[in-house]
Amino acid sequence: MILSTVVFAIGVFGFLSRRNIIIIFMSIELMLNAVNINLISLSHYLQDMRGQILAFFVIAVAAAEAAIGLAIVIALFRNKATAHVDEIHEMKG
């Protein structure tokens, strides 16, 4: 669980501070993986399969999220020709 927490914190740091939007998506994957490690280790120690099933669904949702997110990134790159979050400020008031 400590391992999972550390990986989650690294994911949060990457999410908040990288400039490239693709690395930000990879940080999200990192956080989801941390949650999965936690679920599976608890499912092992509690001798219960529900943790593994939840991890299964997390993987399915992560796959969907990655597909949608990268499609958005590519659409954005086609329109703006940049993948840096600080150069995308159309919605700034």
Next chain:
Amino acid sequence: MIPELFFAYFAFAIIVLSILVITRKNPIHSVLWMLLLFFHIASLYLILNAEFLAVIQIIVYAGGILVLFLFAVLLVNIREELRINRFIGAWPTGLTFAIGLLVVIMISIKSFVIAQPGIYSVDFIKQESHIKVLGKLLYTDFLYPVEIASVILLVAIIGAVVLAKRRLKS
């Protein structure tokens, strides 16, 4: 002794690799470190008696998601990426936030109480085989979530196609 040693190695490798993933300048290096990271996580699942999840981890993450990431990285401009600063200006805020979260979760782990063990012990799973147990649960108790997950994946497929398609000239 041996399992602890293995766990220590994998835990250390996972932490080091995840730091490498978010600090590399070249996004392709990041993706390749992430591949190694996913293999280590899958091995950790094997230690934790989750063989099916380990295989799924390799197939879905290493085989599917990472290829998607690699495509997206190759589509954007890498040359420019190598020249500029990789972190945004406000990165100390992100680091502070992450460390604060880490400390809070570490403190809250201390008050964690382990619950009564369930019926799926290692011997039971060994006797029934892991995939059989998992499949039985998925298609009886968790049938409704499975259906919802399949709808989510369908939406993701259609949504990705719609978003990535070039706008038709009307």
